Amino acid sequence: MNLLNDALNGLGDAFANLNDLPRIGLALALVAVAALISYWQRAGVEKDLASATARSFVQLVAIGYVLELIFNQENPLWTVLMLLVMIVVGARTSGRRGKATPHATRVSFLSITLGSALTLAVLVIGGVFSFTPQAIIPIGGMIIGNAMTTAAQVMNRMSDDLLDQRPQIESMLALGATSRQAAQIQFRRALRSAMIPHIDTTKTVGLIKLPGAMTGMILAGASPLEAVQLQIIVMYMLVGAVTFTGLISAYLTYREFFTPAYQLKSLTSPVET
Structure with missing residues (x-):
């Protein structure tokens, strides 16, 4: 009622x-x-x-x-439910972009969930934001949205690299390398490709464009300095979220391409959508 x-x-x-x-x-x-x-x-x-x-x-x-x-x-479960819905939608969207990655939706779901949860936990436990729906849902939406993009970028880059460099990887495996050692270069490239756009955005914020959080506060009547403080928090928060999600998705993705016996699974060229 x-x-x-x-x-x-x-x-x-x-x-x-x-x-x-x-x-x-x-x-x-x-x-x-x-x-x-x-x-x-x-x-x-x-x-x-x-x-x-x-x-x-x-x-x-x-x-x-x-x-x-x-x-x-007043029940915080509604806030948690809303975040979960966001994560599920984000995981499905990112999973469809996962190209040749096996179980891409599962990888996306775990990556987005863990990366977002870690970021929100740091912010809430540190007292940056209180656990209220007015704070957590908008902030969580920004985190989950960026985590979704990061997971898709990592899966795409790693699947492409593993497909293109299969002979080199199999040669390393034949010489006794573990799957992690054989895929180390691809792992680093995938993580780097996901982080660089956010790092570049952080470098140029305020010089090329005024980001959404800052612009919204100014339009709502807040002082520019207050808007800047919030935007700084948001930018650093997203860098952390991208890093957490990128690392987790890279780890989960590379594992999907190797068997427990350190063999590279059969790969097919991803179909562009």
Whole structure:
């Protein structure tokens, strides 16, 4: 009954804020312009653009109501459930991008779960954020989103390298190397390829662009210095999350390609989607 009341209250608030619709409509006009340009130049992305716009609208409105309900609950299990849903969706998305990696979805799920849990545990135990849905769900979403991308990058890079360098790896195995020793170069390359984009973003933050967390706070009326403090925390937090997830996914991925007898499994060229 409480959930139903909260949902009805949320609907009332939504109708009370209809003044925001003209602003949304003006922003939507930019999407229409993009579609017209695509049609004019025969880029062929009009349908994808329309689908993406409609899906994003429905998904964001739906998640808005869900968050309203969760924020009004005192039971922390709702927060944990929401994070778990995010992880499952992220693991499935990352798993589909895993190309030739065996059990890619399982690797993604474990990597994202452990990497995100470690990062959130450090932040909560250290007192950076309190374990409230208003804090943990947005922060967890950022962490899980970046962890999802990292897991996919690691699996893709390692599967490509193992496929391309199979003769060298098998030669090392024949000379008595363990699977970890034979795949050490590929392991390091996969981890590095996942971390470098985030490191480069951290290097240039504030010089090339103002990130989302900082921009959102400034638009909400916070002082630039307050926004900067939060953005610093977010940037360092994501570097940690990417590192944890990248290391775990690299370890789990390479193990999927070798048998217990230190033999490289049969590999097939990944099919691009």
